[in-house]
Amino acid sequence: MNADALRGHMDALLLSVLEREPLHGYAIIEALRERSGGALDVPTGTVYPALRRLERAGLLAGEWASDGGRKRRTYRLTDAGREALAGERSAWRSFTTAIGSVLDPLR
Amino acid sequence: MNADALRGHMDALLLSVLEREPLHGYAIIEALRERSGGALDVPTGTVYPALRRLERAGLLAGEWASDGGRKRRTYRLTDAGREALAGERSAWRSFTTAIGSVLDPLR
DNA sequence: GCCTACATATAGACAGCCTACATATAGACT
DNA sequence: AGTCTATATGTAGGCTGTCTATATGTAGGC
Numbered sequence: 001m002n003a004d005a006l007r008g009h010m011d012a013l014l015l016s017v018l019e020r021e022p023l024h025g026y027a028i029i030e031a032l033r034e035r036s037g038g039a040l041d042v043p044t045g046t047v048y049p050a051l052r053r054l055e056r057a058g059l060l061a062g063e064w065a066s067d068g069g070r071k072r073r074t075y076r077l078t079d080a081g082r083e084a085l086a087g088e089r090s091a092w093r094s095f096t097t098a099i100g101s102v103l104d105p106l107r
Numbered sequence: 108m109n110a111d112a113l114r115g116h117m118d119a120l121l122l123s124v125l126e127r128e129p130l131h132g133y134a135i136i137e138a139l140r141e142r143s144g145g146a147l148d149v150p151t152g153t154v155y156p157a158l159r160r161l162e163r164a165g166l167l168a169g170e171w172a173s174d175g176g177r178k179r180r181t182y183r184l185t186d187a188g189r190e191a192l193a194g195e196r197s198a199w200r201s202f203t204t205a206i207g208s209v210l211d212p213l214r
Numbered sequence: 215g216c217c218t219a220c221a222t223a224t225a226g227a228c229a230g231c232c233t234a235c236a237t238a239t240a241g242a243c244t
Numbered sequence: 245a246g247t248c249t250a251t252a253t254g255t256a257g258g259c260t261g262t263c264t265a266t267a268t269g270t271a272g273g274c
Contacts, residue, residue: 003231004115004261005202010231016210026252032209039205046231048254053230069239070252092210095112096203098146103123103199105142110262111229117261133221153262155223160261176270177221 001039010050012088013040015059015081022076024065025051051075059084108146117157119195120147122166122188129183131172132158158182166191 017023017031025047032040051073054060059081062073077085124130124138132154139147158180161167166188169180184192 001202001205002115002198005198007114007230007261008109008111009206013206013209016212024252025254035209035212036205037208039201040209043232044253045233045235045255050230052254067251071238072252089210091109091112092206094146095108096207098108098143099116099120099199100203101144102120102139102142102147103196105123114230114260114262131221132223150263151222152224152264152266157261159223174221178270179221 001041006042009092010042010046011054011059012085012092013042014047014050014054015077015085015088018060018075018077018081019085022074024072024074026072028075054081108148113149116199117149117153118161118166119192119199120149121154121157121161122184122192122195125167125182125184125188126192129181131179131181133179135182161188 013032014028017028017035023031025044028051029042029044029047032042051060051062055062055075059078060075061078062075065072065074120139121135124135124142130138132151135158136149136151136154139149158167158169162169162182166185167182168185169182172179172181
């Protein structure tokens with residue numbers, strides 16, 4: 001998976017994977033890998049800053065938790081995040097339609 | 108259309124629009140707009156450098172022509188460009204499948 | 215003369231994804 | 245006890261390809 005291709009779609013992926021249940025960063029990376037059948041293997045250096053960015057934007061809310069000695073920061077969708085996700089889904093459909101119409105023109 | 112979303116897909120768009128016939132930059136921009144039903148309106152500051160980049164990479168061949176006093180640089184796909192287009196199409200399918208499987212689960 | 219469409223091009227800003235590194239705990243195996 | 249792997253978070257700095265803004269010039273309509 002080319003790195004640049006992911007650009008601008010990371011937010012949608014993160015919001016989407018958090019739609020059903022709150023997860024911490026490491027679990028999000030695994031969820032993305034599983035849901036995509038191994039196609040998406042997003043590095044930590046991408047995910048953690050992105051989560052912070054989405055939290056700053058008010059789309060996610062993060063909270064520290066402890067599992068034994070391990071510290072985890074668990075993120076959940078805010079109401080604004082849920083709205084943003086709907087927008088991202090809509091944008092994704094427009095995007096694929098537009099690119100698809102150029103790449104696979106109707107003969 | 109968000110600017111970042113296009114990242115990494117510009118090459119595929121340009122190669123694809125040049126698949127049937129050689130075109131010059133301005134005509135490429137119009138072709139993208141038409142084929143996408145108006146969704147893609149790519150600025151000149153994106154297209155011209157991108158065409159040069161693809162030419163440098165050997166995927167396109169450019170040639171100056173004149174229509175009256177107007178100068179045009181017409182680009183055509185090279186053999187390498189045609190191969191690259193096939194790869195871009197394949198990558199596009201993988202990409203949409205991967206993202207789609209995360210964004211629209213249960214299906 | 216002025217405006218719009220046609221046509222190409224560059225400089226510089228910006229954003230966000232990446233690599234590489236840094237830190238730390240838990241459990242399995244040797 | 246030491247090592248390895250998996251778990252878990254995070255930052256610094258680099259890269260690269262988009263964009264905005266600007267520059268230049270022709271052609272044709274009003």
